[in-house]
Amino acid sequence: MAAHEDAFGRQSHFSFWPLIERLGRPVVNICAYTWQVWLMIYLSFRAAFYDQAQGLRTVCGVVSAQIYFTGWQAMPLITVLALATGGIIILQSSLQLSLLGGASMIGNLLVVVVVREVGPLITALLVIARSGTAVASEIGNMRVNREIEALEAMGINPLSYIVFPRILGGVISLLCLAFFFNVIALTGGFMVARVTTDLPFAFYMDSLLQAIAIEDVALFFLKNGFSGLIIFVVACYQGLLVKQSPHEVPQVTTKAVVNAIIYVTTFNLTVTALWYLNQLMRLGLWR
């Protein structure tokens, strides 16, 4: 290994700089990418606001189509996932809580696990897999086919015509799907678990309703709304990165999925961590 000189002119055989440099480049790239994604959110909302020609009819047409593809068509799959997830969690938690003598806490546990954590994450992953890929490849193909250029040539801003309605439709769809997931997981899941458990339904529902607080509603909108925003902005951004060749489309689609998963999971983890730090501070357990 080559010798390096430290700040005092002493010879050293180890230097942190190459390591820091190696770490620094990906960090700079991630920051630059995140900045670009935020910039696109701003530009697409700004374009939609300033575009005097684009009427509500145009936006509503694309938004409703997006809700149909992302929300409505995903309902059978989300139903299966919600039933399975809800059933498993209710079965396990009711069994464990009965053994520990805390059956009355089942509502709290389910709200924490399903509504706050599993629901937003599973719904987001499902939407990334189904719709994030679809949007990225659709926009990528539009680039290849020169549709984006054609829109510009006709005086139509692609950010307000293509990107904004997809983001809006995506966020609405994700919120609806997450709500649907929670309802099916908590009620339908109980029906699935009812086969093997003797937990009374009235007791279960009472426990659930008592456990749900206003903070859960805020957390629901924050996590799901922001996940929807991230997924569709990243998908649109990646799609628009296609330059001219069809072979770029699967590459940007894959990258859209990977980046969206990283952003969504990191965001969910950060919100959860901050949330529980706040709870601990309120209880005086952490200063």
Add this chain to the structure above:
Amino acid sequence: MKGVAFDGFKRLRFESMSFVYETGGPLVFEDFTADLPLGKNVFVTGSAGSGQSTLLKILAVLVQPQSGRYYINEFNTTEMSLEEFLPIRLKIGYSFDLGGLMVNRTLRENLMLPLLYHKICGDEEAAERARKLAEEFGFKGQLDMRPAMVSGGLRKLITVLRAFILRPEMAILDDPFTGIGIDAARKVVRLIHERRETGELKHVFLTSRDGSWIRELDCVTLAVGRHSIELQEERAAS
């Protein structure tokens, strides 16, 4: 943000413009300075890869040069936002050499899109304009088909016709005649002549691989170089 007040094309000027594609490659234009002729049918030509299509795209402000300025009248287009440029954009009809149709829309919807988006007219009049073009060019039976269901020639023809649907003052046509058939090409030439006679269309810039249509349009030739252009005032007869 509002669009600029625009009352027609009076000057097109490039100043020290340089352009290279994002995907790399050599400079297409370098320190390019020129005034472009107005009021004529201009055939843009040059050696292969000399940037004829690129020049048309820059003329239509679909791509921006990396340095230098492109003036339309007194407006420096390199510093204008989409909203500011919109009044000028609506006076330019542009057709691509390849692609450019919305694949999830029918041919009718493709033709009507700019009219309805910019609220130039209502649904009925837009549909009527599309129907008239379809009747004239003989594709009425395919109006409700999507681009993937019709021939490549018809797709190309639709992009050319869409460039005229807003009744632009300037038409920029990138190789409009290749692949559309002799009959359709003849009708496009007639359409250009008709629009010129009515005074709607004042400036035409086009590239073409087929010299015969250039003769029919009585074009002047503009030879594109890397640094400038050369206007050959004699009509493009060869």
